[in-house]
Amino acid sequence: MVTAPSPTPLSDSNLGALLCQVRNELIGRLERELAAHGYEMNFSQYLALKKLAAHGPMSAGELARTINLDAGATTRLLDRLEAKGYLRRQPHEQDRRALRIALTEAGQALWSDIHACGERALAEATRGLAPDEHVRLHAMLSGILATLRGGN
Template sequence: MSTPRGAGAAPLDVGGVAARVAQVHAELMRLTRKRLDEQGIALNHSQVQALKRLRANGSMSAGELARAFDYDSGGMTRLLDRLESQGLLQRQPDPGDRRSLRIQPTAAGLALGERLAAIGEAVLAQALSPLSARERQGLLDCLERMLAALRQAP
């Protein structure tokens, strides 16, 4: 147990915080899956994240995507094969490196990426709905500081 900042503060239940973070994540994933199913979108989490990343970036190398998801090359190839077979992305030679391919969303992939982003935003809005604007900002500030601390850890 550790003590949060502030004189006389009660000890922090680290296990309780970790459990609650895991529960929030699980509920976000459950509700997102439910919304995807309701809209007939039969993609797994990794496929959804890849399309959202491609929508945001436009084009990436397979290596960049693999690093973003901590996938090995075989796992990334399988993921890309599935999305390509559904007409959601295409592989094209990288003009700057003939040994590499650029992964680009197709028009259908971009359209689906828009729908996926809207679903994710709606789920998050629902999760944040009980919080005031000030509480939302406070939560974001806390999460940013936590993320910074984790990224600085050896």
């Protein structure tokens, strides 16, 4: 009788590599989902629209921090989305020297459409999980994130 080998525990470095691979595959899945539905955009553009839709107008620096891009990459990203009519740079309400980035009506409509692409990509990635496994995975990842951010 042949027995299956016991699973090898992941070392910390293997876990880090696995988390990175999962992230990369999720991004790829999302970008393929967007392309399959006729949306010409990458993950960073999707994420910028998502953050602006969820949090409202913000400065370019705030957006850059929330989507983890440097200033130059953020400027190029904003230029592309502005040229497509999805966002606008508008004066800050209290500081005339500052600009806020806001979704246009077209950007809000686009987000309403592409939000479903993100949901489908994530559902496809987790379709093999039982409901209780999904809950446990979410709890574990939330715990890791809280620890990394300095929480309990």
